[in-house]
Each structure stands twice: as structure tokens, then as C-alpha cells.
Amino acid sequence: MVAQLEYVKRVEPLMKDMAKTHGSTFTFDHLPLQQGGSLSPVTIAYETWGTLNDTGDNVILITHALTGDSHAHDPAHPGNCKMAWWNPLIGPGRVFDTDRYFVICSNVIGSCYGSTGPTSPDPRTGRPYGMRFPVITIRDMVRAQHRLIEHLGVRHLAMVAGGSIGGQQALEWGVLYPDLMDKVVVIAATAALTAQAIAFNEVGRQAIMADPNWYCGDYWPGSGPSTGLAIARMLAMITYQSEEVMEQRFARKPVQQAMAPSPANTPELGGRFDVENYLYHQGNRLVERFDANSYLYLSRAMDLYDVSEGYPSLEFALRRLQSKLLLIGIRSDFLFPAAHVRWLAEKVRSLGGDATYIELDSPHGHDAFLKDWDQLTIALQQF
Amino acid sequence: MVAQLEYVKRVEPLMKDMAKTHGSTFTFDHLPLQQGGSLSPVTIAYETWGTLNDTGDNVILITHALTGDSHAHDPAHPGNCKMAWWNPLIGPGRVFDTDRYFVICSNVIGSCYGSTGPTSPDPRTGRPYGMRFPVITIRDMVRAQHRLIEHLGVRHLAMVAGGSIGGQQALEWGVLYPDLMDKVVVIAATAALTAQAIAFNEVGRQAIMADPNWYCGDYWPGSGPSTGLAIARMLAMITYQSEEVMEQRFARKPVQQAMAPSPANTPELGGRFDVENYLYHQGNRLVERFDANSYLYLSRAMDLYDVSEGYPSLEFALRRLQSKLLLIGIRSDFLFPAAHVRWLAEKVRSLGGDATYIELDSPHGHDAFLKDWDQLTIALQQF
Known part of the structure; x- marks a missing residue:
């Protein structure tokens, strides 16, 4: 606590x-x-x-x-x-x-x-x-x-x-x-x-739209599918980096910083890796500053671009x-x-x-x- | 329909x-x-x-x-x-x-x-x-x-x-x-x-545990967090393949086969790519044959192995x-x-x-x- x-x-x-x-x-x-x-x-x-x-x-x-x-x-x-x-x-x-x-x-x-x-x-x-x-x-x-x-x-x-x-x-x-x-x-x-990048985007969107607080997009401003959006952001943050730099920065270190709440507020299974804590933190940060429906539309524009x-x-x-x-x-x-x-x-x-x-x-x-x-x-x- | x-x-x-x-x-x-x-x-x-x-x-x-x-x-x-x-x-x-x-x-x-x-x-x-x-x-x-x-x-x-x-x-x-x-x-x-692989696994686990039908793991056998597990599987299937083979197989083709329901049963935004339909299908298949809590424990054993x-x-x-x-x-x-x-x-x-x-x-x-x-x-x- x-x-x-x-x-x-x-x-x-x-x-x-x-x-x-x-x-x-x-x-x-x-x-x-x-x-x-x-x-x-x-x-x-x-x-x-x-x-x-x-x-x-x-x-x-x-x-x-x-x-x-x-x-x-x-x-x-x-x-x-x-x-x-x-x-x-x-x-x-x-x-x-x-x-x-x-x-x-x-x-x-x-x-x-x-x-x-x-x-x-x-x-x-x-x-x-x-x-x-x-x-x-x-x-x-x-x-x-x-x-x-x-x-x-x-x-x-x-x-x-x-x-x-x-x-x-x-x-x-x-x-x-x-x-x-x-x-x-x-x-x-x-x-x-690429197909792979579209696929990553769609996993993130599914996470947002699976959140019961999404309400088919009709959530109140300031509330909304914060869990789903945080999960989408966790995934996106992996795709914005590389195996190489994540290894340099996190490798298999246990959590080093202040504990961030996980999107689903879940129990830990055998401890927490620093990379997990980092991703929770990044997920929480996006939820505070970005709208979930905007995330759906803009990531889709990215996919549709040809x-x-x-x-x-x-x-x-x-x-x-x-x-x-x-x-x-x-x-x-x-x-x-x-x-x-x-x-x-x-x-x-x-x-x-x-x-x-x-x-x-x-x-x-x-x-x-x-x-x-x-x-x-x-x-x-x-x- | x-x-x-x-x-x-x-x-x-x-x-x-x-x-x-x-x-x-x-x-x-x-x-x-x-x-x-x-x-x-x-x-x-x-x-x-x-x-x-x-x-x-x-x-x-x-x-x-x-x-x-x-x-x-x-x-x-x-x-x-x-x-x-x-x-x-x-x-x-x-x-x-x-x-x-x-x-x-x-x-x-x-x-x-x-x-x-x-x-x-x-x-x-x-x-x-x-x-x-x-x-x-x-x-x-x-x-x-x-x-x-x-x-x-x-x-x-x-x-x-x-x-x-x-x-x-x-x-x-x-x-x-x-x-x-x-x-x-x-x-x-x-x-x-690697840190990256742990990170992918954790995104999948968060999707499962964020599903309101997970009930902290106390769902009834046969029911459970099917949406979350399907999303976790969608992501895992990306990591089991490669950019190269997904491009060969799907590229940017629109959906080619029978339409699979998406995990969150959501509206489409500007059509459906074949790669998305494939991932929905793979997600649905795993839900029919695998237990969500087992997925949490076994993916964690994978992370913890050193x-x-x-x-x-x-x-x-x-x-x-x-x-x-x-x-x-x-x-x-x-x-x-x-x-x-x-x-x-x-x-x-x-x-x-x-x-x-x-x-x-x-x-x-x-x-x-x-x-x-x-x-x-x-x-x-x-x-």
C-alpha cells in the first residue's frame, strides 16, 4: 500500500x-x-x-x-x-x-x-x-x-x-x-x-474493446476502458523498442523502482520483473493522457494506410x-x-x-x- | 450472422x-x-x-x-x-x-x-x-x-x-x-x-486477468475468461511466427475465409484484414481447448526459468x-x-x-x- x-x-x-x-x-x-x-x-x-x-x-x-x-x-x-x-x-x-x-x-x-x-x-x-x-x-x-x-x-x-x-x-x-x-x-x-504490425495493433484494440468500461465507446470523458488501454499501451511499448534495448535496460532484473499498479490489478505469480513494472507504468501514463476511442481510430488509420x-x-x-x-x-x-x-x-x-x-x-x-x-x-x- | x-x-x-x-x-x-x-x-x-x-x-x-x-x-x-x-x-x-x-x-x-x-x-x-x-x-x-x-x-x-x-x-x-x-x-x-519475451507473456496474462469472467481464477470449468484468453492467444500467435512468414501468408489481404467472431465481438473499423481474422480464429480455438489459469501458470514458468x-x-x-x-x-x-x-x-x-x-x-x-x-x-x- x-x-x-x-x-x-x-x-x-x-x-x-x-x-x-x-x-x-x-x-x-x-x-x-x-x-x-x-x-x-x-x-x-x-x-x-x-x-x-x-x-x-x-x-x-x-x-x-x-x-x-x-x-x-x-x-x-x-x-x-x-x-x-x-x-x-x-x-x-x-x-x-x-x-x-x-x-x-x-x-x-x-x-x-x-x-x-x-x-x-x-x-x-x-x-x-x-x-x-x-x-x-x-x-x-x-x-x-x-x-x-x-x-x-x-x-x-x-x-x-x-x-x-x-x-x-x-x-x-x-x-x-x-x-x-x-x-x-x-x-x-x-x-x-506489415501484417505483423497490423496484428499487434489489433491485439491492442481488442484489449480496449474487451474492457467492460468501454461501453461500445460511450464511456464518460475521464473514465473509460483504462485497463484495456493500459494493456494496449504495454504491447505497443514493446513494439516501439527492440529485443536488444530491452535486454540492455531490463534483462531479467526484478523490479527496481516504485511499484506501479498493474492494469488488471492482479496478484503476482512468483515476483515481478522490472520490465513488467516499466510496462505497467507506461500503460498507466497513457491512460492519464489519452482517449481510448482516439487510440482505436488512429491505430486503425495506421493499418489502413497504403x-x-x-x-x-x-x-x-x-x-x-x-x-x-x-x-x-x-x-x-x-x-x-x-x-x-x-x-x-x-x-x-x-x-x-x-x-x-x-x-x-x-x-x-x-x-x-x-x-x-x-x-x-x-x-x-x-x- | x-x-x-x-x-x-x-x-x-x-x-x-x-x-x-x-x-x-x-x-x-x-x-x-x-x-x-x-x-x-x-x-x-x-x-x-x-x-x-x-x-x-x-x-x-x-x-x-x-x-x-x-x-x-x-x-x-x-x-x-x-x-x-x-x-x-x-x-x-x-x-x-x-x-x-x-x-x-x-x-x-x-x-x-x-x-x-x-x-x-x-x-x-x-x-x-x-x-x-x-x-x-x-x-x-x-x-x-x-x-x-x-x-x-x-x-x-x-x-x-x-x-x-x-x-x-x-x-x-x-x-x-x-x-x-x-x-x-x-x-x-x-x-x-529475454525481457521482450517476458513482456509479451505479461501482456497476455493481463488480458486474461482483466476479463471480468476470470473472477480471480474462480470461474466455473467450461466458462471463464474466454475473451481475455483469446486475446492472449492472438498475441502469442504473432510471437510464434515471424514478420517474414506473416507477410508471405497474409500481407495486407482482406479477409479470405469464413468470418471468425473477434474476441471482444466488436464492430470493424474500415474492414477486416485476413491476418486479423486468422488471429481471431486461433484465439477462439485455444479457448475451446485450454484453461486460462493453466495458461497463466505455464507462461509464468516459462518466464521464471533460468x-x-x-x-x-x-x-x-x-x-x-x-x-x-x-x-x-x-x-x-x-x-x-x-x-x-x-x-x-x-x-x-x-x-x-x-x-x-x-x-x-x-x-x-x-x-x-x-x-x-x-x-x-x-x-x-x-x-
């Missing part, structure tokens, strides 16, 4: 801090959706850093991952990589240089950090959409971002850059609006998810690319295997496109795009 | 068939346990094929994996690899030659196929143990098997062989009873699980080995990585032991030990 109290005391302030919404919002009337139907109205939460020039073309658009938000940079804490998810890459003199560029990051539709998503009121009922929210895709996210940059007076993008689902968005930008940007940076993302969708072939889709493309794979990533990222670069080149492939020699798995700042900086500087 | 009915019709007969218990049982009074406490009485379900010779030393002991049973061979259907889990390797003239050897396979304690486990009556109450079953380890399983072979009149083992948790048992046999056998075959198993446990060092434990050791790794196995299996072989050799390492060049992942019959046969014939 002491361990439990201590845990709550240490974690809660952090949770509240992370759940803050930042920046501005832009609302527009209507967004037709790739899978049919539409969303209206649509609100996009966003942040910007730096100044837009008179010609409206000194712009870098940053796109975020599954549970991310618009807070890619925190000028008040530029040295703290925990205060904003791409903080070390953004700022004066950094690779995304806010002295030269107008840097934009918006929260994707379907999310719960200020943009329209399942927690938003459904205008037909005035109550949260829940599972009446329509199926959205990476292309829908990109189309909504396009409306935002038009609203901000942007005429041309110097670069679109993102990792993971953010990388899928960056690639989609290049294919959907080929003449609108000079450069595209796709990190730890591919043309489409850059060739709606075109006669993959080649046809990739031939649309006009910008310079930088594809960054991560040696130890098993969610978006480096070999698939490299394959995409070679495919684009074989079709006459300008694609560069760089591989991060990192043990951190998929999460390297949020950790290996030095390697990322070098890769981006060279581009 | 039609699809659902069709699914039930096709799958149910198979389920009943798989849930059969085979063979004989042996009951003894008392088994002290590695983690403390004891189990009494203890029943072991087992099967044998071939004939024990007068000197009691023409014996091969086969050890099974997590959800396996004693039915490693089915003489009535020797050509059907679905009727018994190592059928193609066992029989007259096969690598485990029943013309020459007395082959034994027993169901591990903690399981639900005839040996004492959480579904057995607790003698203190007359009701199923449930979670009052004690924590058991691989060493406890092996000690119980030792009692069984003594009972059968076995004086010496020509070989102990198993894959996955069966491989952990085979290794433990070599270390615990070093002068009792000539050869040990460890397939797709290592000296101890060959060095109770010895001053890993080297000390491995120096105890006196038999010839064959370690078989699988190129695409990420649950028990081939590099770790190879490392163990090298370690044993560096300590003066007789260890051979062979790697199966298979895309099937961990499950290759239940699939790649030709490669397994060649590896075993050479040993």
Missing part, C-alpha cells in the same frame, strides 16, 4: 503536465473522407514557431505520431526533450531552424489534443461522437492539414517531416500534393504496414512524387522494418524519383525517432 | 476432437516445489510408444510446449501431423524410432490435459485450485517427470528432447540429472527468456551437463532468438561440454519446431 501511494504521488503531477493542450485552433466547415462520409465541422489544434515570410514559402510542416500532439517544440524549455516531442530538433539554429523557417505542427483529426476526434461533440446529438466518429485515414489527416496551411497563408512548403504515423503523413503529403513542397522526410515509416490506395498501382502513386525524399530507417525497428524503408527508397529511385536512404544505427527500435537526436540531426543536416 | 453460424459449424467438431485426453495417469503423494510449498497429491498424464527393454535404458523422453499435451504421437494416424504435435518425428523408423526406443511424453504439471493443475480439485477444499495453485517452475515439471520415469521402470534415458518450454525442460533435465541420460536436444529454447537458478553461477550450472547436447535455433525466431541459442551452445563448449548448434533456415519463426519436419529430421538424424 505504501508503494502504491508513493507511485501515485510521483506520477500524478507529470500526468497533469502532459495533458495540457497548447496553441491555437482553426475550424472549417466540412471535410469529405476517403472511406466515405464527411466530418463537419472540423477543428484543428496547431502551434507555430518562427515567422512566415512575405512570399509564404519558408515553411516546415511537422507531423506527429499515434499519441502525439501539436507540441513538437517548447521555446520556454528548449533544452528539455521531455517538454515537447521533437524539442531538440526545432529552434533557432537547429535543423528545423525557427530563425529561418515558419514551423507548423498540428494535432491530427481523430486525436484528443484539441482537434476534432471521438471525444468531440457530434453536432447531430451534442454528445461525444464515441464510435459514431467516422473511419479516418492518413489521407484525411493530410487533407485537413492542407486546409490549415491555406488558412495560415502558406503558399509553399520547404519541407514536410515526420516519424511513424507522422512519416506516413509526410509520404502522403508528397504524393497527394506533389508540387507543394521541396522536401519530404519520412522517418521509420513505409508505404504500408500509399497506392486509389491509384492504379504503387508505381503510379510513387511517380507522382516531385519533391526530394529522405527516408530514414532504424536498424532495430521491427514495427517499420528498415529493410522496408530502404526498399521504398530504392523503388522511388527506380521510378526516376530523388530519394535518399539513411539508416540510424540505433538499438532503440522504432522509438529511435524520438530519442537518437545526434543521428537524426546529422541525417537531417545532410539533406 | 450467416457467416458467424457457418464459422461455428466448421470449427466446433475440430475443437471437441482436440480436447480429448489420451493415455494413462500416474499419481504420487508429494512434490516439493522450487518456489516453496508443495503439491500433493500429484497426477501425471502420459503416453508411451514402443517397448521398454530389460535393462530399462532404451528410453526417449519428449517434453511439450506451453499449450501442448502428452499426445506427441498418434500411431492410428501416423501420417497426419495435425493429430499429434510431433507425429512426423515419432514412429517406426523415424528419428524417435518406436521400434528401438520406448518413447514417453507426459503432460506437464500446471496444465489441463490430465496432469495436476489449476483445474484439479484442491484437496483442502474439494474445489478447483484456481489461483490457489502454487507457482510452479520448469524444474518442478522435470522433477515430476523424474518420478514418472522411475515409476515406469526406466533406469537410463537415451535422450530427452523438446522445443520451446519443452526445450527448457530438456535443458533442465541435463543440468538436474546429469548422469541419467546420453543426449539432450533443446529446440528453440535458451538458458533464460538454468542458473539455485547455483552459484550460470557456468556452474552448465558445467553439470554430462550428456551430449544438441541446440537447435531457428533463424526467424524472435521469441527465443537464434543468436541466444547459439550463444548457449558456445558457452557450454567453452566450459568443456559437448554441445552442437544447428540453425533451421526457416521463415516460420518459433513455430518451426512444429512445422519444418524435413529440417528437424535431418538435424536429429545427424545427432
Whole structure:
């Protein structure tokens, strides 16, 4: 019991801090959706850093991952990589240089950090959409971002850059609006998810929807399927890392830190390994800051993404690319295997496109795009 | 609805068939346990094929994996690899030659196929143990098997062989009873699980224990946390395969077969991938044939196994080995990585032991030990 109290005391302030919404919002009337139907109205939460020039073309658009938000940079804490998810890459003199560029990051539709998503009121009922929210895709996210940059007076993008689902968005930008940007940076993302990655996502979703507190998505805000969401996050955290780095960090050590409650609040069977405690902790943290229905919709958008969708072939889709493309794979990533990222670069080149492939020699798995700042900086500087 | 009915019709007969218990049982009074406490009485379900010779030393002991049973061979259907889990390797003239050897396979304690486990009556109450079953380890399983072979009149083992948790048992046999056998075959198993593999197991266990029908393990036989167990199995099935073979088999194909109900019986978000349907099907199949509490205890025994446990060092434990050791790794196995299996072989050799390492060049992942019959046969014939 002491361990439990201590845990709550240490974690809660952090949770509240992370759940803050930042920046501005832009609302527009209507967004037709790739899978049919539409969303209206649509609100996009966003942040910007730096100044837009008179010609409206000194712009870098940053796109975020599954549970991310618009807070890619925190000028008040530029040295703290925990205060904003791409903080070390953004700022004066950094690779995304806010002295030269107008840097934009918006929260994707379907999310719960200020943009329209399942927690938003459904205008037909005035109550949260829940599972009446329509199926959205990476292309829908990109189309909504396009409306935002038009609203901000942007005429041309110097670069679109993102990792993971953010990388899928960056690639989609290049294919959907080929003449609108000079450069595209796709990190730890591919043309489409593997069967294995879809499978992992679906296990997580089943865990959420099996939680009796999910109520088919109609839980009250602030409550909901916290056990299921924590289990989904535990699994996702394994796929974001690698066997190698988990062995370095945890191996078979017994629990080392304050005991976190397990999602199902269950008895232990022969002790607790440190890796289990870590995953409980990560599960609990996500529950405090993220909406379960948003998790379902955004992870599904990740599965459904296929850059060739709606075109006669993959080649046809990739031939649309006009910008310079930088594809960054991560040696130890098993969610978006480096070999698939490299394959995409070679495919684009074989079709006459300008694609560069760089591989991060990192043990951190998929999460390297949020950790290996030095390697990322070098890769981006060279581009 | 039609699809659902069709699914039930096709799958149910198979389920009943798989849930059969085979063979004989042996009951003894008392088994002290590695983690403390004891189990009494203890029943072991087992099967044998071939004939024990007068000197009691023409014996091969086969050890099974997590959800396996004693039915490693089915003489009535020797050509059907679905009727018994190592059928193609066992029989007259096969690598485990029943013309020459007395082959034994027993169901591990903690399981639900005839040996004492959480579904057995607790003698203190007359009701199923449930979670009052004690924590058991691989060493406890092996000690119980030792009692069984003594009972059968076995004086010496020509070989102990198993894959996955069966491989952990085979290794433990070599270390615990070093002068009792000539050869040990460890397939797709290592000296101890990785942090990543423990993590995957724990996600599955949390899914089971989060199911409101688990009732802290006190569900009625035949009911229970079917949703949680199906989700745990979905995840486990991913870890038993590989990215490569899932891509070959499923890639991003939409559902191809009869629609299986999903564990949480949930709405679909933008269609169903074939890999998802396959995993639902696998989840449902396990629920029909396996006990959820047994799954908790046996997966935990897998986590807790460390060959060095109770010895001053890993080297000390491995120096105890006196038999010839064959370690078989699988190129695409990420649950028990081939590099770790190879490392163990090298370690044993560096300590003066007789260890051979062979790697199966298979895309099937961990499950290759239940699939790649030709490669397994060649590896075993050479040993």
C-alpha cells in the first residue's frame, strides 16, 4: 500500500503536465473522407514557431505520431526533450531552424489534443461522437492539414517531416500534393504496414474493446476502458523498442523502482520483473493522457494506410512524387522494418524519383525517432 | 450472422476432437516445489510408444510446449501431423524410432490435459485450485517427470528432447540429472527468456486477468475468461511466427475465409484484414481447448526459468551437463532468438561440454519446431 501511494504521488503531477493542450485552433466547415462520409465541422489544434515570410514559402510542416500532439517544440524549455516531442530538433539554429523557417505542427483529426476526434461533440446529438466518429485515414489527416496551411497563408512548403504515423503523413503529403513542397522526410515509416504490425495493433484494440468500461465507446470523458488501454499501451511499448534495448535496460532484473499498479490489478505469480513494472507504468501514463476511442481510430488509420490506395498501382502513386525524399530507417525497428524503408527508397529511385536512404544505427527500435537526436540531426543536416 | 453460424459449424467438431485426453495417469503423494510449498497429491498424464527393454535404458523422453499435451504421437494416424504435435518425428523408423526406443511424453504439471493443475480439485477444499495453485517452475515439471520415469521402470534415458518450454525442460533435465541420460536436444529454447519475451507473456496474462469472467481464477470449468484468453492467444500467435512468414501468408489481404467472431465481438473499423481474422480464429480455438489459469501458470514458468537458478553461477550450472547436447535455433525466431541459442551452445563448449548448434533456415519463426519436419529430421538424424 505504501508503494502504491508513493507511485501515485510521483506520477500524478507529470500526468497533469502532459495533458495540457497548447496553441491555437482553426475550424472549417466540412471535410469529405476517403472511406466515405464527411466530418463537419472540423477543428484543428496547431502551434507555430518562427515567422512566415512575405512570399509564404519558408515553411516546415511537422507531423506527429499515434499519441502525439501539436507540441513538437517548447521555446520556454528548449533544452528539455521531455517538454515537447521533437524539442531538440526545432529552434533557432537547429535543423528545423525557427530563425529561418515558419514551423507548423498540428494535432491530427481523430486525436484528443484539441482537434476534432471521438471525444468531440457530434453536432447531430451534442454528445461525444464515441464510435459514431467516422473511419479516418492518413489521407484525411493530410487533407485537413492542407486546409490549415491555406488558412495560415502558406503558399509553399520547404519541407514536410515526420516519424511513424507522422512519416506516413509526410509520404502522403508528397504524393497527394506533389508540387507543394521541396522536401519530404519520412522517418521509420513505409508505404504500408506489415501484417505483423497490423496484428499487434489489433491485439491492442481488442484489449480496449474487451474492457467492460468501454461501453461500445460511450464511456464518460475521464473514465473509460483504462485497463484495456493500459494493456494496449504495454504491447505497443514493446513494439516501439527492440529485443536488444530491452535486454540492455531490463534483462531479467526484478523490479527496481516504485511499484506501479498493474492494469488488471492482479496478484503476482512468483515476483515481478522490472520490465513488467516499466510496462505497467507506461500503460498507466497513457491512460492519464489519452482517449481510448482516439487510440482505436488512429491505430486503425495506421493499418489502413497504403500509399497506392486509389491509384492504379504503387508505381503510379510513387511517380507522382516531385519533391526530394529522405527516408530514414532504424536498424532495430521491427514495427517499420528498415529493410522496408530502404526498399521504398530504392523503388522511388527506380521510378526516376530523388530519394535518399539513411539508416540510424540505433538499438532503440522504432522509438529511435524520438530519442537518437545526434543521428537524426546529422541525417537531417545532410539533406 | 450467416457467416458467424457457418464459422461455428466448421470449427466446433475440430475443437471437441482436440480436447480429448489420451493415455494413462500416474499419481504420487508429494512434490516439493522450487518456489516453496508443495503439491500433493500429484497426477501425471502420459503416453508411451514402443517397448521398454530389460535393462530399462532404451528410453526417449519428449517434453511439450506451453499449450501442448502428452499426445506427441498418434500411431492410428501416423501420417497426419495435425493429430499429434510431433507425429512426423515419432514412429517406426523415424528419428524417435518406436521400434528401438520406448518413447514417453507426459503432460506437464500446471496444465489441463490430465496432469495436476489449476483445474484439479484442491484437496483442502474439494474445489478447483484456481489461483490457489502454487507457482510452479520448469524444474518442478522435470522433477515430476523424474518420478514418472522411475515409476515406469526406466533406469537410463537415451535422450530427452523438446522445443520451446519443452526445450527448457530438456535443458533442465541435463543440468538436474546429469548422469541419467546420453543426449539432450533443446529446440528453440535458451538458458533464460529475454525481457521482450517476458513482456509479451505479461501482456497476455493481463488480458486474461482483466476479463471480468476470470473472477480471480474462480470461474466455473467450461466458462471463464474466454475473451481475455483469446486475446492472449492472438498475441502469442504473432510471437510464434515471424514478420517474414506473416507477410508471405497474409500481407495486407482482406479477409479470405469464413468470418471468425473477434474476441471482444466488436464492430470493424474500415474492414477486416485476413491476418486479423486468422488471429481471431486461433484465439477462439485455444479457448475451446485450454484453461486460462493453466495458461497463466505455464507462461509464468516459462518466464521464471533460468538454468542458473539455485547455483552459484550460470557456468556452474552448465558445467553439470554430462550428456551430449544438441541446440537447435531457428533463424526467424524472435521469441527465443537464434543468436541466444547459439550463444548457449558456445558457452557450454567453452566450459568443456559437448554441445552442437544447428540453425533451421526457416521463415516460420518459433513455430518451426512444429512445422519444418524435413529440417528437424535431418538435424536429429545427424545427432
